[in-house]
Amino acid sequence: MTAPSLLTPPRLEEAAHLILRVGRLLLGSGADTGHALRRIETMAAALGVEADVFISSERLLLTVRAGAAFRTKLSHPLTGAGISMSRLGRLDAVVDRLVDGSIDLGEAERRLDAVEAAPPLYPGWLVVAAVGATTACLARLFGADWPVVAAAFLAGIASTGLRRLLARRGANPFGAAFLTAFASGLLGALALKAVPRAVATPCVAAAGMILVPGVPLINGISDVAGGHIEIGLARLASGTITILAIGFGLFLAAALAGDALPVSSGAGAVPVVQDVLVSGLAAFGYALLFDVPLRAVWACILCGMAGHGLRTALGAAGIEIATGTLVCATLVGLLAHRFGAHRRLPPVTFAFPGVVAMIPGSYALRAAIGSLQLMALGPASPGALVAETLSLAIAAMVMTAAVGTGLVLAAALQHVRPVR
Structure with a gap:
């Protein structure tokens, strides 16, 4: 009535x-x-x-x-x-x-x-330090050595601090992404000049990946899957342009520092147990960045360990990465709904920190770098560079779709009732 x-x-x-x-x-x-x-x-x-x-x-x-x-x-x-x-x-x-x-x-x-x-739950200095640690964790997940991980920590601190400053000043988000990626990438590359034979790529990529708009990308996939095409495509387009701005900033930073960012990663594998622990620590930083209530942070860490850590374990068992991403994103989505019901919080509170580390930021950034190299070389571009750039771009799109599909599938499974 x-x-x-x-x-x-x-x-x-x-x-x-x-x-x-x-x-x-x-x-x-x-x-x-x-x-x-x-x-x-x-x-x-x-x-x-x-x-x-x-x-x-x-x-x-x-x-x-x-x-x-x-x-x-x-x-x-x-x-x-x-x-x-x-x-x-x-x-x-x-x-x-x-x-x-x-x-x-x-x-x-x-x-x-x-x-x-209401102000954010956590003081700015704590968020900056936590996201710096997350950047270091991402570099390690890329297979970086410990000196490179330390440089990534410094780059992550600089990246987060500058991003927060630009946000307070009302800077254009795409320009802010470019400037932040350029400054943090340059800092990381210059810091590694003191380390003999250090490869700057994992450090620079991790500093850029922390800027990748994982939440809008995931929401974009979810919106498109839910029939909200207009806003979903807008979010995906915004995320794609941001990634290109980040890639351009990193490309210029590496050029200014005298380092070439190869399209191929060349990174080694991280042991599964270490991957699980590092993934949990990375999720902790994302939880603070996303202002997750303290009583729920432990669940975010568990979702991060179950997401990226399990995907690495599946990869070691021979499961290809797109399938592993879909399986793990679905698992994270199911855990997120359980934790959400238990803690009386939206499921996204746990889903985002759990899956953001699985967003193929390094793939997307290397595809952007490859695209810039193709633009510079023009018709003289080698076939291997063309093929690898296309492969990275396709892999980034497929894995991003796998993350979004897994979360949508998990949400749909919540409404399935057993037949009596």
Whole structure:
């Protein structure tokens, strides 16, 4: 039954504003389109209104109706304040309280004000140090020696600090990705000049991979799979352009430092046990970067170990990497839903830190570097470079799709009920 109080234009206006605000904040905090739509539909039903919403890559357009009255509103731009799993959890909590009748529209607005004004859970210096450690872990997962891992740690600290500074200054995201990749890659390459016979590629690639927009890429795949084509393609296009900007920045940094970034990795394999432990530590850094609540960080670490670590174990057993990525992403998705139900947090809280290390950032970056080399060489490009660049680009797309498909499959399995 439609709530009588919402039949009046002022109350309908309040409901439309609240629903639109929640949807915008959810998308800006890292929710995929399906999650935002479900929350909007839940709120509308609880408030006694009908809601039609259109989500584009830039704004939301909402129409709510109660009886003969209706309101249509356009949201502010979907810029957001960055990926924050703690903010997602608090937003879901506000919606839940509104739905069960614990709070009214006015109190919900006040709680949303508090959510928007709340600072990140972790101090900046801790996040910078944790992401630096994650960068070092990624370099090790690429098979780097320990001096290169140490240089990657320094590059990761510089990368995260500069990225946060540019974000506060409102810099263009693509320009910020280029500048950050250039500065951190140059620092890592120069630091390794003091180490004889050190190969800078794993360090530079790890410094760039920490910038790869794994969350938008994963959400893009999820959105496309869920039928939200327009916003999904926009997210994938934005992620692809960001990767190209990162690759260009690293390419210029290596050229300025006098190092050639080979398209082939040449990295050795990391022992499976070490891979599992390092993957868990990398997930810890991502958990802090994504502002995951402390009570849930241990679950993020477990998801990271089950993701990249298990994929390495499967590879050692002869399973090719795309299949291993699909299997492990599905497992991480299932664990994420279990942890989410147990901790009363969105499943993405655990899924993102668990699978981001499996996003083929090194493949994508090396494909971007290869593309730049092809552009420079033109018709004189050797066939091996053309073939390897295409192979890397295809592998990056297939593995990114495997990660997204695994998470979508895990979500679908949650709704399967056994036949009695």
